[in-house]
Amino acid sequence: MAAEDVKLLSFWASPFAMRAILALEAKGVKYELIEETLNPKSQLLLESNPVYKKIPVLLHNGKAIPESLVIVLYVDEAWPERAGFFPKDPYARAMIHFWSDFIDKKIFEVTFRAAKAKGEEKEAALKELYDNFLTLESGFIKFDAKPFFNGSSIGYADICLAPFVAWLPVFVDLAGIRLPTAEEAPHLHKFIGAIREHPAAKVAFPDEEKLAAFGRILQQRWAAST
Known part of the structure; x- marks a missing residue:
């Protein structure tokens, strides 16, 4: 070849x-x-x-x-000869697309809205995001995540969500984002722990301190634009 x-x-x-x-x-x-x-x-x-x-x-x-x-x-x-990112069942594949869309629109988009907002608008976005995490937990439960949507290997929905984990310390520090507790969302917390240790994430995720410094620059830009 x-x-x-x-x-x-x-x-x-x-x-x-x-x-x-x-x-x-x-x-x-x-x-x-x-x-x-x-x-x-x-x-x-x-x-x-x-x-x-x-x-x-x-x-x-x-x-x-x-x-x-x-x-x-x-x-x-x-590269179909290597581990696939989707289950074979058509319904399960459709649901992976559904939850990936949810992650994009209800986790990432709301997170950035909360990071940029102020006052009551910010509080409303943070509350919405907290509720969305609980809804996401139901998706993990539906797929019986072990610990990923794709089972023991990462797939499409896992890759969609994973960068949020890299940014999570920045979002918590600068935007005040609050996750449900491990008791409220055990699958979400297991996912976070597992993806941080995944070999692919070790390559894809940047240094936390460097990312935090970049996050502070973004926060200043957002503040100046409002």
Whole structure:
């Protein structure tokens, strides 16, 4: 088999780029990581993702695949001989897509809304997020997570959620996010512990102190824009 040319346009702190790295690492795909500065954006990035002009972008044998979850799907299908990211049952696959969509809209989007908001709006977002964590716990229970949605190996929904764990200390410190207790959401806490120790996450997750410093910069920018 001819050698494959796999590159990933990334930014070290991006939770969305982390998803792409997690997918590649979980599949054992060899790739070249190309770090973007974002300001200015490279010509390669602008040409590779002319629609959104943002990372991550996977380049596979010269073909560009943008958007984090599109990349995860692509990696799963491009290297099918390696551990899959979905169960085989059609209904279970559909439910994985459902919970991944929930994670995107009800965990990540609400988290960033809470981080940027102030006063009553912030309190409302934090309460909504807390309730969403409890709902997510029901998803783990439905799939009988051991400790991942995908069982003992990480899959699509796990990769979708995993970068939240990398950012969790920053969100707790800077945004006041509160997780349900281990008694209230035992599966969620088991997932958090397990994903932090996963070999793919060891590569994808940045240094916590470096990420915290970047989070403080973001907080200052958000404060200045409101």
